[in-house]
Amino acid sequence: MSGGVLGLRSAVMSGPRATLRLLSSCSNGCRFCAQRGGEPLRLTLDEVGARLRALRGEGFAEVTFTGGDPTEHEGLCDAVRAARSAGFTAVGAQTHGRRLREGALAADLATAGLTDVHLSLHGLGAALHDHHTGVPGSFAESAAGLSAARVAGLTVVVNTVLTRSNGRSLGELGGWLASRGVAAWCVSVPRVAGALRERFDPVFPRLGVLLPHALHALASAQREGVAVFVRGAPGCLLGPFAARALSDAPRAYHPSRCEGCPARAGCCGVDPTYLARFAGDELSAGRAPKGARGAFTGREAALSRMFVGEGPGAEEDRQGLPFVGRAGELLTKIVQAIDLDRESVYIANIVKCRPPGNRDPQPDEVAACRPFLEAQIDLVRPAVLVALGRVAAQALLGTDAPLARLRGSWLEVRGVPLRVTYHPAALLRNAALKRPTWEDMQIVRDRLLASGGTARSR
Numbered sequence: 001m002s003g004g005v006l007g008l009r010s011a012v013m014s015g016p017r018a019t020l021r022l023l024s025s026c027s028n029g030c031r032f033c034a035q036r037g038g039e040p041l042r043l044t045l046d047e048v049g050a051r052l053r054a055l056r057g058e059g060f061a062e063v064t065f066t067g068g069d070p071t072e073h074e075g076l077c078d079a080v081r082a083a084r085s086a087g088f089t090a091v092g093a094q095t096h097g098r099r100l101r102e103g104a105l106a107a108d109l110a111t112a113g114l115t116d117v118h119l120s121l122h123g124l125g126a127a128l129h130d131h132h133t134g135v136p137g138s139f140a141e142s143a144a145g146l147s148a149a150r151v152a153g154l155t156v157v158v159n160t161v162l163t164r165s166n167g168r169s170l171g172e173l174g175g176w177l178a179s180r181g182v183a184a185w186c187v188s189v190p191r192v193a194g195a196l197r198e199r200f201d202p203v204f205p206r207l208g209v210l211l212p213h214a215l216h217a218l219a220s221a222q223r224e225g226v227a228v229f230v231r232g233a234p235g236c237l238l239g240p241f242a243a244r245a246l247s248d249a250p251r252a253y254h255p256s257r258c259e260g261c262p263a264r265a266g267c268c269g270v271d272p273t274y275l276a277r278f279a280g281d282e283l284s285a286g287r288a289p290k291g292a293r294g295a296f297t298g299r300e301a302a303l304s305r306m307f308v309g310e311g312p313g314a315e316e317d318r319q320g321l322p323f324v325g326r327a328g329e330l331l332t333k334i335v336q337a338i339d340l341d342r343e344s345v346y347i348a349n350i351v352k353c354r355p356p357g358n359r360d361p362q363p364d365e366v367a368a369c370r371p372f373l374e375a376q377i378d379l380v381r382p383a384v385l386v387a388l389g390r391v392a393a394q395a396l397l398g399t400d401a402p403l404a405r406l407r408g409s410w411l412e413v414r415g416v417p418l419r420v421t422y423h424p425a426a427l428l429r430n431a432a433l434k435r436p437t438w439e440d441m442q443i444v445r446d447r448l449l450a451s452g453g454t455a456r457s458r
């Protein structure tokens with residue numbers, strides 16, 4: 001565990017959606033698939049149940065099953081039922097949609113409690129889509145799957161990966177999606193990961209040339225009533241569409257062109273491979289978006305949450321969920337000791353991947369993940385933050401001061417009061433730390449009471 005942060009508040013959060021990766025396999029062979037490689041994964045239903053409970057414990061109220069392709073997991077209907085039983089109010093599946101084409105599976109999933117389908121389509125017609133998936137006939141099957149999902153009453157949102165091959169013809173796809181009752185459409189710039197590492201040149205789009213075509217297509221679809229979003233593109237190439245940008249993990253920034261850019265905190269930049277190949281000539285801090293990115297309201301906010309992005313990689317699955325096992329049990333006791341339950345606690349990590357050998361994260365790794373953490377804090381707006389251990393405290397506060405100096409007083413991060421205490425794993429190693437941790441948490445409880453009450457007092 002590389003440093004945890006608790007966001008404490010007195011209600012279940014309704015923020016971003018959780019993802020749960022059911023399996024690694026998929027019968028498509030997309031040219032840009034980021035899931036390629038890594039160890040095979042196929043969760044049992046017991047494992048699914050345990051992870052769903054843990055996600056509820058972290059405060060998530062919505063979840064999307066991902067893969068590979070989750071419809072290729074024989075237990076998907078049971079997993080959906082388990083999610084609804086666990087209290088998730090929205091349950092989605094991120095899929096190529098081919099296995100929905102007969103209609104029976106879509107109907108069964110809807111009956112089990114699935115609410116939405118996040119379907120991938122990369123061009124209108126076999127010539128384009130099948131070229132991207134590597135599977136002849138996949139467009140016809142995915143299109144039939146889309147229709148079956150609509151017939152079953154599921155909300156369908158579509159993601160299209162922008163590539164060198166489809167950029168100029170997305171306008172046709174947008175109109176077709178509108179005619180099929182698709183609720184929302186997102187065009188995504190791919191990450192240079194997985195299969196795309198070997199295929200950068202033939203697949204990756206030149207952004208300055210192809211993004212304008214994509215934005216034109218999005219504008220047409222929007223006029224026809226489809227909610228549109230864009231993901232993974234630098235803000236300065238989006239013009240007014242910067243307001244339609246979904247949040248995305250940071251990639252890289254041009255050392256001089258992005259220097260001092262006012263939009264940088266909310267911009268994902270571009271992949272380092274892209275910068276190395278094209279020098280970032282298209283980027284300009286002077287064209288950075290002035291307005292808020294991704295400030296959606298009502299139905300658009302709900303639709304935007306359905307685009308959960310790529311499923312987590314194989315390494316994250318090996319790593320598992322935060323705060324499970326003995327340290328997790330102890331954390332639950334600590335939280336309960338101040339009259340909260342785990343559903344009132346939002347748990348985040350300083351870095352989103354485990355550093356090799358479980359070593360402390362290095363400064364560049366902390367810096368790379370910091371925008372994520374800041375976005376989580378801004379979204380959850382906890383009444384109080386608790387940094388668990390030295391690594392979390394130092395990373396949150398941007399200091400190398402020892403834990404002993406950081407404990408014992410109220411600090412502040414992004415306008416939220418912060419208390420530093422020991423990591424549960426340290427308490428397992430040294431029982432003498434339990435008392436000072438208990439004292440820290442009593443002070444946190446008093447602050448929570450002063451700010452509106454704990455979960456059990458409401």
Ligand code: SF4
Pocket residue numbers: 026027028029030032033034035067068069095096120
């Ligand atoms: S991108 Fe998605 S649909 Fe395509 S091969 Fe990968 S997991 Fe399957």
Ligand code: SF4
Pocket residue numbers: 234235236237253254257258261262263264267268269270283284285286287288289
């Ligand atoms: S110049 Fe600004 S908006 Fe453009 S890529 Fe760099 S940080 Fe993002």
